[in-house]
Amino acid sequence: xxxxxxxxxxxxxxxxxxxxxxxxxxxxxxxxxxxxxxxxxxxxxxxxxxxxxxxxxxxxxxxxxxxxxxxxxxxxxxxxxxxxxxxxxxxxxxxxxxxxxxxxxxxxxxxxxxxxxxxxxxxxxxxxxxxxxxxxx
Numbered sequence: 001x002x003x004x005x006x007x008x009x010x011x012x013x014x015x016x017x018x019x020x021x022x023x024x025x026x027x028x029x030x031x032x033x034x035x036x037x038x039x040x041x042x043x044x045x046x047x048x049x050x051x052x053x054x055x056x057x058x059x060x061x062x063x064x065x066x067x068x069x070x071x072x073x074x075x076x077x078x079x080x081x082x083x084x085x086x087x088x089x090x091x092x093x094x095x096x097x098x099x100x101x102x103x104x105x106x107x108x109x110x111x112x113x114x115x116x117x118x119x120x121x122x123x124x125x126x127x128x129x130x131x132x133x134x135x136x137x
Contacts, residue, residue, distance in 0.1 A: 008069065010065045013057045014054060014055065014056040015056075017052075018047035018052040019051075022051045022052040024114075025053045025094075026054050026081075026083075026095070027055040027100070028101075028103040029057070030098030031098055034057050034061050035055040052088060054084045054088075076103055076106070077103050080094075081112055089112070093117065094115070094116050095116075095117045096116070098119075101118040101120065
């Protein structure tokens with residue numbers, strides 16, 4: 001499947017908050033979630049602690065319209081990195097939940113990722129492995 005360039009995606013609805021010179025945080029939400037649903041309480045706390053927070057909703061999630069074409073993980077990662085740059089982040093710590101953890105992995109080659117925090121992660125690539133096998137009776 002071809003990667004969709006970030007430029008062909010709809011504009012992402014993005015919350016940008018916190019001091020412009022603070023350490024950068026890019027938030028990546030879960031597949032069926034939204035920035036507000038996953039991080040409503042964390043965003044103001046991070047901003048209050050001096051971080052510059054960039055928090056985009058994925059295409060088809062939250063307040064962002066759906067993409068016209070299928071979305072790839074790398075295309076989504078590129079779009080989130082582009083949002084971080086638009087939000088004033090030269091580098092960032094990416095905090096991801098669920099699908100956001102795979103986005104974390106995909107952004108690591110961007111040269112922008114200074115750190116990663118992941119929650120609700122599964123092994124990637126997603127295929128049946130030891131965690132998916134039934135246990136003994």
